[in-house]
Amino acid sequence: MTDHTRHQGDVGAYLLGALNDLERQAFERHLRGCDECQEELARLRPAADALPGSVQQFEPPPRLKASLMEVVEREARAEHAAAPRAGPRLRFFMRPAFVAAALLVGLVAGFAIAQLGGGEEPRTLAATVDRAMPSAGGTLRISDDDATLRLHDMPRLGGTRVYQVWLQHGERLVPARTFEVGADGRGVVDLSSVDDADGVYVTREARGGAQVPSEDPIVSVPL
Numbered sequence: 674m675t676d677h678t679r680h681q682g683d684v685g686a687y688l689l690g691a692l693n694d695l696e697r698q699a700f701e702r703h704l705r706g707c708d709e710c711q712e713e714l715a716r717l718r719p720a721a722d723a724l725p726g727s728v729q730q731f732e733p734p735p736r737l738k739a740s741l742m743e744v745v746e747r748e749a750r751a752e753h754a755a756a757p758r759a760g761p762r763l764r765f766f767m768r769p770a771f772v773a774a775a776l777l778v779g780l781v782a783g784f785a786i787a788q789l790g791g792g793e794e795p796r797t798l799a800a801t802v803d804r805a806m807p808s809a810g811g812t813l814r815i816s817d818d819d820a821t822l823r824l825h826d827m828p829r830l831g832g833t834r835v836y837q838v839w840l841q842h843g844e845r846l847v848p849a850r851t852f853e854v855g856a857d858g859r860g861v862v863d864l865s866s867v868d869d870a871d872g873v874y875v876t877r878e879a880r881g882g883a884q885v886p887s888e889d890p891i892v893s894v895p896l
Contacts, residue, residue: 688721711807718810719799803891813894822862841872
C-alpha cells in the first residue's frame with residue numbers, strides 16, 4: 674500500500690476533526706508532499722467550513738436521532754464483520770447511512786428554524802482561498818447589512834504588509850478595512866454596508882492600505 678493510498682481517505686475526517694492526534698500528525702506530514710490530497714482538501718474545505726454556520730443550531734427530536742443512529746451503527750457492524758481487516762477506525766464520513774443521517778438531521782433542523790423564525794435569517798458563505806495556501810479557509814457570515822469575515826490558517830505577513838478587504842460593486846473594487854492575523858493564523862473582520870455588494874475579496878497590501886489592489890485576490894467570496 675502506498676503512502677497516498679493509505680491517507681487519501683483521511684481528507685474528510687481531517688476536515689471534520691475526526692482523526693486522533695497521531696492520525697492527524699501522520700496525515701499532515703503526508704499532506705505537505707502530496708499535491709493530490711492538497712487539491713482535495715482545498716476542494717472540500719469550503720463546504721466543511723460552511724457547515725457549522727449554515728443553519729442556526731437546533732436539537733432534533735431524540736427519537737429521530739436514536740432511530741438514525743441505529744441505522745448507522747447497524748451498517749457499521751455489518752461492514753466490520755464483512756471486512757475485519759479494514760482497520761480499527763471506521764471512516765464514518767464515507768458511510769452512506771451516516772451521510773443520509775447527517776443530511777436528514779440538518780434538514781429537520783433547518784425546517785424547524787424556518788418555521789419558527791421570522792424574517793430573513795443570517796447566511797454563511799464559504800470563502801475560496803488561493804491554492805498556494807492549502808490549509809487556509811474561512812467564511813463570511815451576513816446578517817442584514819453587516820457581515821463578519823473569519824479566516825483561519827492564513828500566513829502572517831511582514832511588518833510592512835497587511836491584509837486588505839475589498840467590496841465589489843459591479844466592475845469596481847472599493848477598499849474597506851485592513852487587518853492582520855494572529856499567531857494562530859486567524860483573523861476576524863467586521864464589515865458594514867454589504868447588502869448591495871457583489872463580492873468580498875482580500876489582497877495583501879502595503880501597511881496603511883491601498884486605493885487599488887496590487888494583486889489578484891487571495892480570498893474570494895462572491896455574493
